[in-house]
Amino acid sequence: MKAGIVALIGRPNVGKSTLINALVKEKIAIVSDKPQTTRHIIHGIIHGDGFQLVLVDTPGIHKPRTTLGSRLNAATNAALDDIDIVCLLLPANEQIGVGDKMILEQVSRMNCKKIAIVSKSDCVKKPVLLEKLQEVSEIAAGWNFEWDEIIPLSARKNENTNELVALLARSMPEALALYPEDAITNKDQQHRIAELIREAVIRQVFDELPHSTLIDIDEIIREGSGLVKIFASIYVERESQKGIIVGKGGLQLKEIGTRARKEIERLLSAKVFLDLRVRVESNWQSNENTLDRYGF
Ligand SMILES: Nc1nc2c(ncn2[C@@H]2O[C@H](COP(=O)(O)OP(=O)(O)OP(=O)(O)O)[C@@H](O)[C@H]2O)c(=O)[nH]1
Ligand SMILES: [Mg+2]
Structure with a gap:
């Protein structure tokens, strides 16, 4: 049995919750086109042949303006302890900005596998996507690390999502399942x-x-x-x-x-x-x- 924990992180609005819903194949996290929608750490569980993946949806990391905002960032940071893989979402249709760079710095210090997900790939044409993949690949060097994988996908159109699950499953350590067979989320x-x-x-x-x-x-x-x-x-x-x-x-x-x-x-x-x-x-x-x- 292979099992482990995969955290989805990124700035607000990059598509973390949409992706967890697409991967779990049920709406376990709410989604909106407004930033800071997610306010809790939500686990989404995928049960496969010989593996279990615990995906962790996190509140978007941002510059906090309220005590709530600070607590959301703190909750995200705490959720990054003791994980097997971190997936940083960078949307294909937006520039990599200050907010992303702050998170890239954080990722560079993490001791786990690092995957870059170029999200919302349906929003751009192929040449733009290829350029973005190149940019994402190069940007890690600025913080002295390399991505273990870079994968473009569209959670909305379910493009490359099965490939992501297969990739994550392959990368899991040998371990016992963390959740019972019928669980899909930690939220009641x-x-x-x-x-x-x-x-x-x-x-x-x-x-x-x-x-x-x-x-x-x-x-x-x-x-x-x-x-x-x-x-x-x-x-x-x-x-x-x-x-x-x-x-x-x-x-x-x-x-x-x-x-x-x-x-x-x-x-x-x-x-x-x-x-x-x-x-x-x-x-x-x-x-x-x-x-x-x-x-x-
Ligand atoms: N076109 C397109 N839109 C997407 C895709 N994934 C997410 N979106 C849209 O992007 C917006 C934000 O999605 P969320 O999943 O709520 O983003 P989030 O990263 O969870 O945001 P926070 O919870 O605020 O951190 C929504 O309007 C989604 O419909 C995608 O693959 N393609
Ligand atoms: Mg969300």
């Missing part, structure tokens, strides 16, 4: 439901409230009929932000509820009744106690 259903609500909130109001919301599940009731009733709170940081979530005549909140409910129904394979309340938790992103309470 309640956490995944809260995340699907947050994803709907990000879709609807990110521009007005980029990172201000926190979701708490108050109660889940499973009725005999199969209906699942979910009561949840969307926390904002200030009273004035409540109206943004609720919207004119409650329309915004209704739309958030409808989007989230559809995703949750898919997750639970059941009919769902979703009741969302908007509440205030003053400046929670900077409140150490609140952050502790919510597991950041």
